Amino acid sequence: MFTEFLQNCIDGLMIGSGYSLLALGFTMVFGVMKRINLSYGPSIMLGAYFGTWLYLNLEQNAWLVLLGTIFGTVVVGIYVERLCFRAIKSDSTIASMVSSFVIWMQLEEIAMHLLPERTYPFPAFFAAKTIEFGPFYVRSEHLTMFILMLIIVLILHFFLYQTRQGLAIRALSDNPMASLYIGINRSKTLFLSFFLVSLLGGIAGFFILSTDSQITPFFGLWATFKGLIAMMLGGMGSLPGAIIGGLLLGIVEANVFWYGDPILRDISAYLLLFVMLVLRPGGIFGQSIVLRQRLAQERV
Amino acid sequence: MDFYLNLINTIGIHTMLGLSAYLLLQTGQLSLAQAGFFAVGSYTAAILTVIFQWNIIPSVLVAMLVSGFLAFLVGFPALRVKGLMLVVATIAFSEFVRMFFYNLKWRVTRNGEEIGPDGTMGFAEIRYFSDNGWSNFEVTLFLWSFVILIMGVIWWSDQSRTGAVLRAVGEDELAASSVGINLTVVKVSAMTAGGFIAGISGGLYAHQVTSLDHHSFTVLLGTFAIAYPILGGLSNVFGTLVAVIFIQGLLVEGLRFLGDWRMILFGLLIVLAMNFKPLGLFDKQTMDLIKKAIRV
Numbered sequence: 001m002f003t004e005f006l007q008n009c010i011d012g013l014m015i016g017s018g019y020s021l022l023a024l025g026f027t028m029v030f031g032v033m034k035r036i037n038l039s040y041g042p043s044i045m046l047g048a049y050f051g052t053w054l055y056l057n058l059e060q061n062a063w064l065v066l067l068g069t070i071f072g073t074v075v076v077g078i079y080v081e082r083l084c085f086r087a088i089k090s091d092s093t094i095a096s097m098v099s100s101f102v103i104w105m106q107l108e109e110i111a112m113h114l115l116p117e118r119t120y121p122f123p124a125f126f127a128a129k130t131i132e133f134g135p136f137y138v139r140s141e142h143l144t145m146f147i148l149m150l151i152i153v154l155i156l157h158f159f160l161y162q163t164r165q166g167l168a169i170r171a172l173s174d175n176p177m178a179s180l181y182i183g184i185n186r187s188k189t190l191f192l193s194f195f196l197v198s199l200l201g202g203i204a205g206f207f208i209l210s211t212d213s214q215i216t217p218f219f220g221l222w223a224t225f226k227g228l229i230a231m232m233l234g235g236m237g238s239l240p241g242a243i244i245g246g247l248l249l250g251i252v253e254a255n256v257f258w259y260g261d262p263i264l265r266d267i268s269a270y271l272l273l274f275v276m277l278v279l280r281p282g283g284i285f286g287q288s289i290v291l292r293q294r295l296a297q298e299r300v
Numbered sequence: 301m302d303f304y305l306n307l308i309n310t311i312g313i314h315t316m317l318g319l320s321a322y323l324l325l326q327t328g329q330l331s332l333a334q335a336g337f338f339a340v341g342s343y344t345a346a347i348l349t350v351i352f353q354w355n356i357i358p359s360v361l362v363a364m365l366v367s368g369f370l371a372f373l374v375g376f377p378a379l380r381v382k383g384l385m386l387v388v389a390t391i392a393f394s395e396f397v398r399m400f401f402y403n404l405k406w407r408v409t410r411n412g413e414e415i416g417p418d419g420t421m422g423f424a425e426i427r428y429f430s431d432n433g434w435s436n437f438e439v440t441l442f443l444w445s446f447v448i449l450i451m452g453v454i455w456w457s458d459q460s461r462t463g464a465v466l467r468a469v470g471e472d473e474l475a476a477s478s479v480g481i482n483l484t485v486v487k488v489s490a491m492t493a494g495g496f497i498a499g500i501s502g503g504l505y506a507h508q509v510t511s512l513d514h515h516s517f518t519v520l521l522g523t524f525a526i527a528y529p530i531l532g533g534l535s536n537v538f539g540t541l542v543a544v545i546f547i548q549g550l551l552v553e554g555l556r557f558l559g560d561w562r563m564i565l566f567g568l569l570i571v572l573a574m575n576f577k578p579l580g581l582f583d584k585q586t587m588d589l590i591k592k593a594i595r596v
Contacts, residue, residue: 036384083571092578094330097387098530099571101523106567221519225395228388236385267399270392274377277389281380 003135008254014142016250017149018211021204022227023234023242024156025197031173031237032193035096039080039104041223042111043198044205047073048215049111051206052120062123062210070202076107077198081191104224108217118217124210141211148207152200153243159196160239169193173237229273235286244284248272305436309508311548312440312447316501317521318528318540319454320494325529326463327490328470330387333374335522336394337367337495341502342512343401343417349428349507350415351408356428356507360446363503364496371495375488394522402514422513426506443504450497451537458536466490470534498525531573533580535587542581 022041029037050072051065058064084099129140160166168189171179180186205223209215230249234241249269256268276283282291317338324331345363348354354362374393381389405419417423429439457463468476469486477483506512528547532539551569555562577583 030384036387083575087575088578093384094325094526094530095574095578097330097384098523098527099574101527102567102570105520106564109561109563109567225391229392232385232388263399263403267396270396273392274389274396277381277385278377281385 004258005255007136008258009251010136010138011142012251012254013247014138014146014250015254016230016247017146018204018208018246019226019230019249020243020246021149021152021200021208022223023230023246024153024239025201025204026227026231027234027237027239027242028169028193028197028200030231032169032190033085034176035085035093036100036228037080037085038097038100038224039084039107039220040077040197040201041225041227042104042107042220043076043080044069044073044201044223045215045217045220046076046107046111046114047071047198047202048122048205048209048219049114052122052215053114055123056115056120060123062125065123066203066206069206070199073202073205074195074198077194077201078191079103081194085190085194086187104220108220111217111220120215122209122213122215124213139211141207145207145211148203149243152203156200156239165189165192226269229269232273232283233276235283238283238285241283241285248284302436305440307549307553308440309443311544312443313501313505313508314524314528314544314548315447315541316450316497316504317525318532318544319450319537320497320501321525322529322534322537322540323454323466323490323497324494325526325534326466326470327487328473329378329487329490330383330526331378331390331491331494332387332519332522332526333371333390333393334494334498334525335517335519336390336397337371337498338502338505338521338525339394339397339401339514339517340370341367341499342506343404343423343502344499345503346423346426346506346512347406347417350423350426351406351410360500360503364499367499367502368492368496371498372488372492374495375491378491379484379487391519391522394517394519398514398517401512401517417512420514422511423506424511426510426512428507430510439508443508446500446504450500451541454537527570529580531570531580533577533582533586535580535582535584539580539582546581 025040026036029035029040047069051068054068055061055065080100080103084096084103088096088099124141125144131138131140131143160170168179168184169192171182171184172186172189176186205219208223209219226249230246231242232245233248234243234245249272252268252272253265257265260268317334320337321331321334324334341363344366345356345359348359348362349356374390378386378389401417403419404417407414407416407418409415413425415425434442457466465476465481465486468479468481469483473483476486524547528543529540531546532541532543547570551562551566555565558565573581577586
């Protein structure tokens with residue numbers, strides 16, 4: 001009984017690491033821009049479609065697919081940044097969100113033109129194996145994703161806290177006005193973070209899809225929802241929040257899936273989010289912003 | 301002719317849906333739950349006319365009340381979250397509603413035929429208009445009388461103190477509460493009114509299309525609902541109507557000759573509009589131009 005629960009938690013952690021990677025992308029864009037990029041998931045989807053297209057038409061090589069996916073996602077990411085975020089004035093958050101949603105439909109349409117069938121196989125680096133740890137089992141591709149998540153988080157941490165560019169990104173997300181005064185180039189930093197986020201998205205997309213070993217046009221919607229929910233659970237704009245939120249979502253989903261109904265799995269994600277928003281509107285790590293707003297309200 | 305009447309009906313339904321989001325946007329609440337209220341309204345009205353054999357007018361009114369009550373309930377937890385968090389929370393709500401109707405199965409046998417919502421298969425036996433011998437033109441008139449009524453009420457509230465209060469909350473909550481506006485009352489009543497309107501439009505939609513499918517109530521519909529008022533601008537109700545005609549009439553139907561590539565151009569055109577007019581086509585600047593043109 002207890003072993004079962006632990007096994008579910010391990011599975012959840014592994015699946016959740018994929019959600020964490022997606023949430024990291026959302027949270028970084030939100031941090032520097034204070035806007036949501038709804039077409040983040042679809043741009044990963046289109047990148048992965050490009051990778052699959054290479055796989056089907058050129059050479060059957062997983063490395064090629066990985067590079068193709070990353071390249072495609074970065075190109076689409078830059079396209080989205082130019083069209084929906086760079087050109088629209090910084091105070092119209094809603095206009096950006098609606099534009100990024102419209103671009104989402106556009107990206108889906110392009111993906112359908114690139115590969116018109118519903119499902120395509122997606123390659124993995126190595127054949128799926130099951131690794132045993134005493135009474136517990138772990139799928140090798142899940143383990144790869146989990147370790148990869150840890151590595152990416154370490155690299156990201158190094159980049160954000162040890163380099164000048166990382167400092168610029170943190171300054172911009174902390175206080176946009178002050179960072180302008182000390183001479184940080186806003187649009188260059190935004191571009192850099194968008195580039196970084198797309199890179200991250202491409203890698204995350206490849207590994208998530210290769211554990212599923214198939215790709216459908218619905219992946220865009222799925223990735224956007226899971227990433228957004230994981231980000232909101234952890235707290236918007238917080239990097240540790242994104243990681244914890246993703247893992248928490250994975251664990252809850254795995255347990256609901258095991259003890260309850262498969263249909264309940266998606267509903268449980270929404271329900272978890274709803275409960276979190278009612279009890280702790282800022283998410284796990286974002287409560288301070290909410291408290292600050294509430295204090296301001298009370299002072300009036 | 302029927303094609304154009306159908307198009308006019310679609311425009312009418314989407315205008316009501318857009319107006320339900322318009323009220324909420326005025327108070328600064330960005331809600332994607334309108335698709336959920338729309339779904340509740342359409343299923344409620346359809347179940348009443350099909351299973352209980354009600355007349356259409358009381359059915360639509362009950363659908364309105366049910367959706368409004370649900371919106372009232374959603375309004376309270378929604379008070380605690382703001383801006384983009386509200387967007388995600390309301391997406392969660394409307395997906396939850398969609399999942400509910402996806403699993404709803406309520407079949408009854410009447411006159412030797414099985415009718416009612418059938419889970420994943422949808423709800424296909426809503427033939428109120430054809431059973432009662434309504435012509436297409438009468439359906440359009442019936443539907444548009446609701447549209448004109450709702451537009452009139454919102455137009456009137458825009459001119460009165462109600463509109464000013466809603467706008468004040470949307471512009472700056474702190475300033476609004478410091479002049480003695482009760483934020484809770486304003487926001488929850490805007491949410492409830494939005495639910496009422498979405499419920500009416502859902503009820504009419506169900507009878508106009510004659511079959512319901514959970515696929516029509518996705519987040520796409522919710523985004524369209526907020527896209528209309530945003531594209532049209534929040535200065536008056538006609539902006540929303542113009543935006544619906546622009547999107548549904550011109551982009552969706554007018555570009556049909558482009559085939560599958562239509563969606564790509566469609567996206568580009570809306571993004572361009574948002575780039576040049578981030579506050580909507582009918583923002584303050586445009587309104588001033590129009591006023592000047594009328595005076596000359």
